[in-house]
Amino acid sequence: MPILLFISLFTLLDFVLLFTIGGQIGLLTTLLLVLGTGFIGLYLIRKEGVSTFARARQRMQMGEIPSQELLTGAALIFGGALLLAPGFLSDALGIACLIPNARQLLMKALTWAGLKTATAKQHTYQSGSSGWEQNTQRDYSNTQNGPIEGEFISGDDTPRRR
Structure with a gap:
């Protein structure tokens, strides 16, 4: 719910700012500025996207x-989505x-604000008198890149013929 409130307030503030500045500088100038930022954004998306794709491919070839x-x-x-929306x-x-x-x-500001940290809980299942019971006890929000342990039991143990 807070993210929906933030998006609504951001959109409202964006339109108020657009109409306020547009009233001061005129309709034609406002339209030229909004379209100009859109074209600049398209150019930057293409330039940065190509270089990001090349770096990603290089890292994947190195096995990373x-x-x-x-x-x-x-x-x-x-x-790019923000540049498609009209508003300063x-x-x-x-x-x-x-x-x-x-x-x-x-990205540093988002990290500082705590938006990057997600809480992950360990889910274990234990056999009890009423069947399988879920147990969520541990918090892994501050762990490093350690091993992930788990078990897998196939539901179908019948041998297959080819």
Whole structure:
């Protein structure tokens, strides 16, 4: 619910800002600015997207997971969507998602705000008198990249013929 409230307030503030500035500088100038930021955004998305894809492919060829490149790609998509929306506030945030140094500052700000930390709980199942019972006890929000342990039991133990 808080994210829906934030999106609603952001959209309302964006339109109020658009109409306020548009009333001061005129309709034609406002339209040119909104369209201009859209074209600049398309150029930056293409430029940054191609380089991000090349880095991701290079890391995959080296056998690494391109996690940073995936976050960059998500920021590019988010920035592009913001640039498609009419408004100066959404355009400013969209361009910030497309410029590499500004994007890194945004990611640091999100990390600082605590939006990056997700709480993951261990799910274990124990056999009890009433069947399988779920037990969620441990919090893994501060763990490093350690091993993941688990068991797998196939539900179908009948041999198959070919």
